Amino acid sequence: MRILIGTNNRAKTKAVITISTMYYPNAEFENKDVPSLVSNQPMSDEETRKGAINRAKHLMLENVDADFGVGLEGGVKEIDGTMYVCNWGALVTKEGKVFSATGAGVPLPYEIADQLKAGAELGPVMDVYTNKNDIRHSEGAIGIFTNGLVSRSAMFEHIMLLLIGQYELSKKLLD
């Protein structure tokens, strides 16, 4: 099993490797920095989902000797005046099948939402807010606003389960 990962982000990579090796113990992984073709800070479910799918598709365009490619994308969306982080994942197989899944979201404080609406990116805004570096590679905003209960990688692990589950079901249905 050979799996491509469409990012160099450590929280995302950890999630892909942790869940994939549970099901495919001998899996080999390769990270590739692929374009999401959406804004650096996606502002809706639609845009965030598209970023995840674009990343995964791009991986499989360039490399056909992998079983599948995974794209994970973080964004935000506003519902009834509250801004939530939103998260999406996509798995594209070597045959070109596309699976997608959405993950957990939590509300962001208004002071952070206002900065994003003014054009800032969540990653750097969170670093200033927490006075830490590169939060997006570790606990992420979701970890900070859940008091450490759900880290960014744990959230993406759940998305990976949703993706691999759909992928395995599709293989079973073909048998």
Ligand SMILES: O=P(O)(O)OP(=O)(O)OP(=O)(O)OC[C@H]1O[C@@H](n2cnc3c(O)ncnc32)[C@H](O)[C@@H]1O
């Ligand atoms: O290298 P890539 O894969 O692009 O990883 P990223 O951390 O930039 O992640 P995304 O592009 O998927 O996320 C879009 C933006 O939102 C930020 N972001 C999303 N979720 C976050 C989180 O939980 N904590 C901190 N920043 C987050 C992220 O840093 C970007 O500025």
Ligand SMILES: [Mg+2]
């Ligand atoms: Mg990014």
